Amino acid sequence: MPYIRETILTTVDAAGAVHIAPLGIIAEGEFWIIAPFRPSKTLDNLVATGMAIANLTDDPLIFAGCLTGRKDWPLLPVEGCPVPRLEAALAHDVLTVEDVAEDATRPRFRCRVSASATHAPFTGLNRARAAILEAAILVSRLHMLPAEKIEAEIAYLNIAIEKTAGDRERQAWYWLMERIIAHLATLEA
Numbered sequence: 015m016p017y018i019r020e021t022i023l024t025t026v027d028a029a030g031a032v033h034i035a036p037l038g039i040i041a042e043g044e045f046w047i048i049a050p051f052r053p054s055k056t057l058d059n060l061v062a063t064g065m066a067i068a069n070l071t072d073d074p075l076i077f078a079g080c081l082t083g084r085k086d087w088p089l090l091p092v093e094g095c096p097v098p099r100l101e102a103a104l105a106h107d108v109l110t111v112e113d114v115a116e117d118a119t120r121p122r123f124r125c126r127v128s129a130s131a132t133h134a135p136f137t138g139l140n141r142a143r144a145a146i147l148e149a150a151i152l153v154s155r156l157h158m159l160p161a162e163k164i165e166a167e168i169a170y171l172n173i174a175i176e177k178t179a180g181d182r183e184r185q186a187w188y189w190l191m192e193r194i195i196a197h198l199a200t201l202e203a
């Protein structure tokens with residue numbers, strides 16, 4: 015399997031309206047592949063403009079927020095690029111689509127990095143943040159998973175939350191748990 019970086023992608027539509035979504039971008043030599051499942055606003059915007067910004071952030075609230083309907087995160091303009099970046103990005107890459115491998119389920123947009131910048135220092139790994147990333151991915155796949163699998167994953171990830179979370183991580187975990195509990199309730203009903 016290739017290396018994948020978990021990013022928050024910012025894109026814009028033809029009218030300039032911004033869309034924010036977490037997506038894993040896939041390494042392919044000097045290129046990065048963006049592979050959105052249909053239907054996807056990110057996909058529509060990539061087709062419309064051929065550009066995205068990969069925001070590299072370790073902010074757990076943004077990953078958890080995007081998966082729970084909280085997409086209004088502060089943005090900043092990027093010189094020479096119509097797509098803004100997240101204020102919270104530690105660094106960003108401007109991605110320009112080179113070509114597209116069409117697919118009925120999951121097309122692959124091969125992108126080159128046309129500019130990059132660093133904004134803030136990375137302050138180190140944290141187990142709770144890693145657990146929130148996993149839980150956010152779990153939330154994006156709830157419709158495909160049985161209740162036992164969801165409960166087992168949450169029980170495991172909760173260990174890192176209990177041991178290493180600060181306030182932002184606890185808030186992010188709470189948002190994700192609200193969504194998961196509501197989903198599990200629909201399975202029991």
Ligand SMILES: Cc1cc2nc3c(=O)[nH]c(=O)nc-3n(C[C@H](O)[C@H](O)[C@H](O)COP(=O)(O)O)c2cc1C
Pocket residue numbers: 020021034035036037038039049050051052053054055056057077081147150151154
């Ligand atoms: C860490 C992370 C990585 C994700 N990677 C992908 C991805 O590669 N492709 C995809 O379609 N969705 C991915 N998702 C789910 C999308 O964020 C979510 O489905 C999103 O709403 C995409 O649809 P949109 O472009 O319409 O916003 C990921 C979610 C998380 C939390």
